Amino acid sequence: MAGIKYEIKENKGVLSESPKGWKKELNLVSWNDRTAKYDIRDWSQEHDKMGKGVTLTVEELRELKNILNNMDLS
Amino acid sequence: MAGIKYEIKENKGVLSESPKGWKKELNLVSWNDRTAKYDIRDWSQEHDKMGKGVTLTVEELRELKNILNNMDLS
Numbered sequence: 001m002a003g004i005k006y007e008i009k010e011n012k013g014v015l016s017e018s019p020k021g022w023k024k025e026l027n028l029v030s031w032n033d034r035t036a037k038y039d040i041r042d043w044s045q046e047h048d049k050m051g052k053g054v055t056l057t058v059e060e061l062r063e064l065k066n067i068l069n070n071m072d073l074s
Numbered sequence: 075m076a077g078i079k080y081e082i083k084e085n086k087g088v089l090s091e092s093p094k095g096w097k098k099e100l101n102l103v104s105w106n107d108r109t110a111k112y113d114i115r116d117w118s119q120e121h122d123k124m125g126k127g128v129t130l131t132v133e134e135l136r137e138l139k140n141i142l143n144n145m146d147l148s
Contacts, residue, residue: 013141015134052126054114060089065142067087073136
C-alpha cells in the first residue's frame with residue numbers, strides 16, 4: 001500500500017487464520033497518523049501485507065455488537 | 075464494480091448512516107452466484123454502489139461476537 005502509513009495500536013482479537021498464516025483480525029489502527037479506528041481485515045503473519053477491510057468507529061462497533069447479539073449464530 | 079455479480083440475500087442490520095445516505099451494513103451477500111457470506115461494507119441508498127468491505131463466514135462472525143462481548147465499548 002504505497003503512501004499509506006499505518007500503525008497497529010492494539011490487537012483486539014483474531015477471527016480466523018488461513019493455511020498460509022494470514023489472519024483476519026480486529027485491531028485498533030492509526031492510518032496516516034490520524035486517531036486510531038477499529039479495523040477488520042486480513043493481515044499477513046508479519047503484518048507487512050494487508051487485504052481489503054473496513055474501519056469502524058466505536059459507535060459502529062457497539063451497534064455491530066447489538067446486531068450480533070440478536071442473531072442466531074449457532 | 076464491473077464483472078462482479080452480487081445479490082443481497084438478507085439485511086442483518088445497519089451500523090451507521092452517512093449524511094449522503096450511504097449506510098454501513100451487515101448483510102448476507104451472494105457474490106457471483108456463490109453461497110452467500112456475511113459482509114460488512116458501505117452501500118449507497120439504492121444498493122447500486124458499494125465501498126470496500128470484508129466478507130465473513132459464520133464462524134468468523136461468531137468469533138467476532140465473542141471478541142466484542144469481551145470488550146468494553148461503553
